[in-house]
Amino acid sequence: MTKKKVILKVDELEKILEHYHRSDCWKKTKTWFAPFGGNIGERAKFLKANMYTPKPLVAADGKGKVAEFSVLQGDILKTKAAITYDPVFDFIPDEYSYYIVIPSSCSVQPKKYKQVLLARLSPIESTEDVMRQAFVTSIKFENNKSFYLPPIDGESPGEFGFLAIFEEVSHIDNKLLQSAQRVASLSLIGWHLLNAFLVNHYTRPSADDSTLRQLAYDTEWSFYE
Amino acid sequence: MPNSLSTININEKYNLSPSFVVDSWSQFTRKFSSASSLIPNIPVGKYIEVKDKKLVGDCFVIFRRTDFDNLNMLSSMASKVTRCLVQIDRITTTFSNNEKPEQVIQLIHEQAKLGIEFTVISSSNSNSDYFGSYVVEEDNSDLKMPKSRKDIEGKINDKEKSYSQGR
Numbered sequence: 001m002t003k004k005k006v007i008l009k010v011d012e013l014e015k016i017l018e019h020y021h022r023s024d025c026w027k028k029t030k031t032w033f034a035p036f037g038g039n040i041g042e043r044a045k046f047l048k049a050n051m052y053t054p055k056p057l058v059a060a061d062g063k064g065k066v067a068e069f070s071v072l073q074g075d076i077l078k079t080k081a082a083i084t085y086d087p088v089f090d091f092i093p094d095e096y097s098y099y100i101v102i103p104s105s106c107s108v109q110p111k112k113y114k115q116v117l118l119a120r121l122s123p124i125e126s127t128e129d130v131m132r133q134a135f136v137t138s139i140k141f142e143n144n145k146s147f148y149l150p151p152i153d154g155e156s157p158g159e160f161g162f163l164a165i166f167e168e169v170s171h172i173d174n175k176l177l178q179s180a181q182r183v184a185s186l187s188l189i190g191w192h193l194l195n196a197f198l199v200n201h202y203t204r205p206s207a208d209d210s211t212l213r214q215l216a217y218d219t220e221w222s223f224y225e
Numbered sequence: 226m227p228n229s230l231s232t233i234n235i236n237e238k239y240n241l242s243p244s245f246v247v248d249s250w251s252q253f254t255r256k257f258s259s260a261s262s263l264i265p266n267i268p269v270g271k272y273i274e275v276k277d278k279k280l281v282g283d284c285f286v287i288f289r290r291t292d293f294d295n296l297n298m299l300s301s302m303a304s305k306v307t308r309c310l311v312q313i314d315r316i317t318t319t320f321s322n323n324e325k326p327e328q329v330i331q332l333i334h335e336q337a338k339l340g341i342e343f344t345v346i347s348s349s350n351s352n353s354d355y356f357g358s359y360v361v362e363e364d365n366s367d368l369k370m371p372k373s374r375k376d377i378e379g380k381i382n383d384k385e386k387s388y389s390q391g392r
Contacts, residue, residue: 037367038367038368038369039369040368040369040370041369041371041372041376041377042369044371044377045376045377045378048377127371136368150377151378160371160377161377
């Protein structure tokens, strides 16, 4: 068996992800990952190496340029205080579960939003069970219902990582959020990947929407001062 | 390469069977010029398999709305069969022999991922009871899955990263 060495330039991925707010970013990101092909293990390994910061971020990491905070967008929480409606995969509400913070970092600071939107992380403990398909499609960026997150250092659940589930709704009271245990923060690549996913998930353009909403706009608008 | 996984799963769970198999995209387009001509000719719950090598056995499956709703109750199947969100009352797709099949399929895939999904139209079916769906199925035969957490952990510090691809 001969082995072909594949080289991927991560700085090219970073440049793609800088434009995460663009509607084509997700597609370009998927294209960048295409050389991984069906090598799911290597995809997971790459994401594990690049998704998280070494430890949850604190204000001191900003070297004086960042104000105090207790939680950031993309932080992974371990809590019993969040509420999940109609979970897609198995879920025990009374036990600690993992969640990712969805709104922007400024929105999740104290006294901003009353309730904060989360996505529950469903641990992937096997690659053979019913999660296999969701795992494979998510890590290949072909699933807009779930976002793959690699295993978290120091946390035993999630042998093969987690799926952030966007088919269900989870939220937490902001007061409780501020005291929730943070187990990981996203790196710049991880944070951009999450936002590229969110743009694709929430605001992807729809030709049908455009067709339905098209109006005969006047070319000018006039009014008297 | 037949799209065996989706075929087997659908058959096992819902006792669906192929209406027929075509060997190429051109054969498919000879038989169906558009989505609207597709629906009336395929019995509910049947599917067409296009065995063109470029399409890797892509299937078109026709469901009644009620069948489709039942199908979506199973998340494992729902991930295989993309939701058809638009009722069959608008014509959006015309099949053409001149179109490159892989481009058409890519378009269908992209639409599926965008949540719009492939809309099969029946102009002759005014009660809109039929939905069209397109089976999006991975060819899992060459997937290299991690065996444990150890296969995922490990860091490479270079800005330029590489991995070995077994062949």
